[in-house]
Amino acid sequence: MRFVSTRGEAPVLGFEDVLLTGLARDGGLYVPETWPKLSPGEITAMAGQPYAAVAAAIMQKFIEDEVPGDELTAITAVAYATFSHRAVAPLVQLGPSDWILELFHGPTLSFKDLAMQVLGRLMERTLARRGKRATIIGATSGDTGSAAIEAFRGRDAIDIFILHPHGRTSDVQRKQMTTVHDANVHNIAIGGTFDDCQAIVKALFNDHALRDRLSLAGVNSINWARIMAQVVYYFTAAVALGAPARKASFCVPTGNFGDVFAGSVAKAMGLPVEQLVVATNQNDILYRALQSGAYEPHAVIPTTSPSMDIQVSSNFERALYEAAGRRPERVRELMSGMATGGGVRLSNSEMAALGAVFSAERAGEADVTATIRTTAADTGYVLDPHTAVAVVAAGRVKRPHRQIPMITLATAHPAKFPDAVGAAIGSRPELPEVVKQRLSAEERYSVLANDVRAVADFVCARTRAGGPRP
Numbered sequence: 001m002r003f004v005s006t007r008g009e010a011p012v013l014g015f016e017d018v019l020l021t022g023l024a025r026d027g028g029l030y031v032p033e034t035w036p037k038l039s040p041g042e043i044t045a046m047a048g049q050p051y052a053a054v055a056a057a058i059m060q061k062f063i064e065d066e067v068p069g070d071e072l073t074a075i076t077a078v079a080y081a082t083f084s085h086r087a088v089a090p091l092v093q094l095g096p097s098d099w100i101l102e103l104f105h106g107p108t109l110s111f112k113d114l115a116m117q118v119l120g121r122l123m124e125r126t127l128a129r130r131g132k133r134a135t136i137i138g139a140t141s142g143d144t145g146s147a148a149i150e151a152f153r154g155r156d157a158i159d160i161f162i163l164h165p166h167g168r169t170s171d172v173q174r175k176q177m178t179t180v181h182d183a184n185v186h187n188i189a190i191g192g193t194f195d196d197c198q199a200i201v202k203a204l205f206n207d208h209a210l211r212d213r214l215s216l217a218g219v220n221s222i223n224w225a226r227i228m229a230q231v232v233y234y235f236t237a238a239v240a241l242g243a244p245a246r247k248a249s250f251c252v253p254t255g256n257f258g259d260v261f262a263g264s265v266a267k268a269m270g271l272p273v274e275q276l277v278v279a280t281n282q283n284d285i286l287y288r289a290l291q292s293g294a295y296e297p298h299a300v301i302p303t304t305s306p307s308m309d310i311q312v313s314s315n316f317e318r319a320l321y322e323a324a325g326r327r328p329e330r331v332r333e334l335m336s337g338m339a340t341g342g343g344v345r346l347s348n349s350e351m352a353a354l355g356a357v358f359s360a361e362r363a364g365e366a367d368v369t370a371t372i373r374t375t376a377a378d379t380g381y382v383l384d385p386h387t388a389v390a391v392v393a394a395g396r397v398k399r400p401h402r403q404i405p406m407i408t409l410a411t412a413h414p415a416k417f418p419d420a421v422g423a424a425i426g427s428r429p430e431l432p433e434v435v436k437q438r439l440s441a442e443e444r445y446s447v448l449a450n451d452v453r454a455v456a457d458f459v460c461a462r463t464r465a466g467g468p469r470p
């Protein structure tokens with residue numbers, strides 16, 4: 001399988017190069033040249049299979065012979081053995097036609113583990129085969145950093161540096177990163193905000209000499225391999241509820257649009273998906289764009305679902321590329337309009353193409369709190385605030401066919417957000433015992449100034465990738 005950039009001006013690459021490259025050199029995102037298809041027979045055969053086996057079968061369609069089948073099967077087997085539930089991504093029923101897909105049974109209790117555990121192992125394999133090392137640098141306000149650290153800790157070919165805003169993360173989220181003591185893990189607390197951290201990471205990637213010398217790699221959801229791994233649970237969930245004979249709908253708590261885009265990939269590959277609901281919190285640029293065609297950023301509002309406090313969702317570019325008939329010149333036009341700050345207007349045909357796949361709903365903070373409370377009271381089930389945004393959306397969206405199950409993705413364990421959940425139900429949810437024990441270890445991190453040079457020097461002095469400093 002070959003991969004092209006949404007902006008059409010970067011080299012066409014194979015899977016392993018896309019895995020290590022992340023963002024395309026023209027600023028675009030890599031997508032497969034064509035969508036591989038699964039026949040109804042292949043989908044039916046997934047029923048009752050272990051999650052790891054279905055994962056290998058789906059990912060093989062994109063990886064082809066770049067990773068042989070037996071090796072890929074071994075990789076997914078060990079990746080998903082780190083999960084604490086035997087089904088990996090189990091379903092829970094909340095109403096006659098309403099289901100929750102629990103994606104938080106991985107080591108850091110958010111859905112990001114499902115992709116990251118595979119990504120870490122695929123990157124390590126490719127680097128080892130090529131006799132190379134890489135340096136991973138990322139900024140985090142929450143779940144991405146811990147999922148990445150957990151996936152890359154102890155890996156021989158990789159050093160990982162994660163920046164977080166000093167004193168501005170939740171206790172649980174910070175400790176999930178800073179209690180990991182492997183020599184290749186470097187936590188950096190920056191004297192600044194999350195935006196400052198992100199600006200530093202961007203500056204390091206834009207320094208092309210540094211980027212090449214240290215083999216900088218990114219692990220945010222612009223990396224195609226993450227999207228690919230997230231396609232899998234749409235299949236396992238729908239199949240468990242009767243696909244391909246019976247359709248399924250999904251409602252997805254959305255920030256950077258990676259997770260819900262993976263749902264549209266499942267549909268493009270042949271899964272019978274009826275509705276795909278983009279659920280946003282008050283940071284509702286996607287809701288507004290899908291309603292009116294005006295794609296316009298506003299200022300970010302902090303909410304109780306911080307992993308969705310995003311205005312410009314990088315993966316939306318992949319959906320725009322499809323909606324624009326895969327014309328990179330139109331994507332370049334839209335993205336340069338966004339870059340100048342004012343926003344852009346989508347055409348009628350683009351709106352029709354998006355509307356054929358996605359619908360959108362938004363939830364305010366009061367709705368989220370009320371939904372956590374009433375869901376707990378009515379069913380005994382405790383939602384995290386991100387999942388609650390989507391439960392609100394699933395309750396609001398028009399559903400012409402009640403016999404089609406609505407599957408809401410639960411993206412985090414409620415104990416990751418004890419303040420917001422406690423405020424809704426009156427008691428703070430408990431972390432699983434293994435996680436609690438791990439978080440009692442000593443914290444280790446370095447505090448650096450909000451300064452690109454200081455971070456560059458720190459990384460260069462510690463990474464094992466690249467040659468001597470010029």
Ligand SMILES: *Cc1c(COP(=O)(O)O)cnc(C)c1O
Nearest residue numbers: 143255256257258259307411412
């Ligand atoms: C990252 C995250 C999201 C948003 O996912 P996207 O793929 O960025 O849309 C939602 N919920 C939680 C808990 C997350 O960590």
